[in-house]
Amino acid sequence: MSNLESIKPFPDSEEMEISFGPQHPATHGVLRVLLRLDGERIVDAKPVIGYLHRGTEKIFERETYNGTIPHTDRLDYTAAATNNQALVGAVEKIMGVTVPPRAAAIRVMLAELQRIASHTIWLGTHALDIGAQSPFFYTFEEREKILDLFEEYCGARLTLNSMRVGGQPYELTDGWVDRCRAFVDQFPARVAEWERLLTANRIWKLRTIGVGVISAASAIEWGLTGPPLRGSGVKWDVRKVFPYDRYDEYDFEIPVGANGDTYDRYLVRLEEMRQSVRILQQCLAKLPDGPVMAKVPKVIKPPKGEVYFSVEGPKGELGFYVVSDGGANPYRLHVRPACFINLQALPEMVRGLLVADLIAVIGTLDIVLGEIDR
Amino acid sequence: MSEQDNPSGAAPASPQPPAAPKPPWEEKPVLPVPRDAREQAQVRELAAAVADAVIEAVEFAGQVTVTVGRERIAEIGRACKEKLGYAFLVDLTAVDWQDRPEGRFDVVYWMHRHADSVRLRLKVRVGADTEVPSVTGVWKVADWMEREVFDMFGVYFAGHPNLERILTWEGFNGHPLRKDFPLEGIDTGAAVYPDVFPPGGGPVAGGEGE
């Protein structure tokens, strides 16, 4: 059911300190939150992380640049394609490589499909935590269709390894475009179904409106990116600010919320799914011909220097900081993890709320421990 | 390209259209080159905002890196945020350049300005046992980022509200991302719990670690 142990109750106050997690159905991974409660109100919350730390950045230093790509799959394991995109984009930047337009379009398609897939996990689990058990099954059915597309393209459903420095490793299979189009065309109707269940539901609104509010100024102060930032009204998306992979050739909107609460972040992510459909439709319509791989040397040896490159992942700005010393292995490859930085704002968002709201806020931040702990 | 006469005397070839330049992905990539950036707009701005801040400025692949003095980083950071508008600290990390005379570590601050969407990198050189003023007073987001740098590299941040290890566990000895920390890891028995395990020995059967 739940796992809790009372730690150090404060002798001269009514407060109680409880450890929420690390094994708990609602923490979406091995997250531990040390809660200081006054009755049922949260006085303070301190996330404790590191249970999934695997030394990824150290391992990066041992690999060749193309060899680091499978490791990036395992960072935010619900959104492998955007992780790949960030890494290869960083290496291409430090190498001065331009990818062919067809490769860029395939990358955009994989990334937007991955965004939808990540948001379906978010919606299913967030609704499940708040008590609505059925959306989980509906959203995961759609995710299955996306994973089938991924499997057809690169052989893997979850840890894709679907991009290389300089372009794409594989050409699209026969009929992939048609199957993708079939999925994309029926998807907005599914989102409408999920909305019918939740958006106007009085209980859903009671549980999410006004919960976990963070103002726009606070959000920037705390370095939030992605839907937590946009839910607070800041219209900022890496795809628009620093376009990569020819995102400036596609027409799409950035949804923002008004109040910075859980309900707004929910609406923002739903709308992002619809905008992803829009981008996908444009990609499928004008998929350019040509090679899928640029001319890159067999052994990638970037010049000495450092570069930072980021993409808009489903969780926020995911960036890679590459420091090269001229060799075939990265001298330092640092991940700027969106979830790690978003999670830092948890105490800010949760102070003064009830314990049941903590679960809603953890769900709305959409954290994946793989990216937080690396 | 102009027509060229065929020197061997055969009939001249019909006019050739100029060969189109090959798209960049079919050419060998043009590697970026580091350039001095002291005259670059962002750097001049920074130099104007804080006197004698800039020690070195490099532009590479379109990104500007300014090396500044370690003791003044908090002051410079505050000037960047308040006077120059870099309100968003995107990333804070470190690089280990073993045995470098100017200081073993580089602590790197990557900032973003919303107004015109430009980013600037500040770099600070730190020796192994010197401390760096914390910038948590300037950007709240730096809290966990500095904890991670402390955990992974051992760089101490003065004035940080809660400088504890964040990714490795409590009691861990060592700083994993240093170049002299082995990739295979260290003995987590004796190295972590020296009073429980014998040196060089791991957890002993029947013993109790914490």
Place this chain on the structure above:
Amino acid sequence: MTNPWVAFLLVPLVKIVVILLAVILLAAYMSFFERKILAYMQIRIGPNRVGPRGWLQPIADAIKLLVKEDIVPARAEKLVYFLGPVLVVAPALVVFSVIPFGPAFKLFGYEVAPYLTDVNIGILFILGVSSIGVYGVILGGWASNNKFSMMGGLRSAAQLVSYEVPMGLSVVTVLLMANSLSLVKIVEAQKQAGVWFFIPGIVAFFIYFVCGVAETNRNPFDLPEAESELVAGFHTEYSGMKFAFYFLAEYANMVVISSIATVLFLGGWLPPFPNWLAALWASPALAWIPPIAWFVLKMAVFLFVYIWFRGTFPRYRFDQLMDLGWKVFIPVSLVNLVAVGAGVLLIGGK
């Protein structure tokens, strides 16, 4: 030619056995129906391995729970720990002694009524007995010697007690319309009026059912037993058959609420529009339908709605749940009571 031993001893004994068996089987099979129906709502199948198409699943679950190790926490208060589940299951089953499933009929020369007894304070008896169930929750939580079980038990008890008030008020509106506390007379009053009481008492009907959902700790009011909550609930420390009893009690309570709602608001064993369409129901095509079938059908509708709620709604936070009970349902049911009372006075002149 009625033998008093048969009339006063055998018949009631048989009725007790039949009713108990039926209710316990129904409560157990409710778990199966819930799993299947919820599954189909969630694009999956549900249990389909045990027995033909999964129909023996509850039997398998019962056997499993019976043979499971019975773990008792070390410092639990033994007697009270044992009493907790008993105090939850017993009232749920006892309530069925007064619920009428159909009108009296003749069998082998005896006048047999498909209900155990018809006390003339039927509804009061039901409300009183079902309140004892709250003790089972509190004592179960307390006896577990686990401070968080205790808190969960208290929360659950607060919820149960709060929602009994609007439920009781809704029941009173029915009493005003039926002019009797006896359940059989309430059904007969609906036959006399020619219309099921949910039409004049529509507000009371909705309040009764929703409060009934809250009374049984079901979604959307199931915070005390939700898995994603910090406090695990009063039945954390129970295992094996005692745990099964808590869940049996929950399903049995669902059946209780559904039965009472059927009797009070949907005319019990009466067909729709019993007087107006009397000719239709007497016609040879439909006359074979026994009244108890109508009762079961209506009860099934409520049980389906219970499951439907579970598949659809998120759950209320505890403070919102209490707000809803005290600040919405109680005022509305009070106003409704006054309105229905005025209506009865004006129309019936009683």
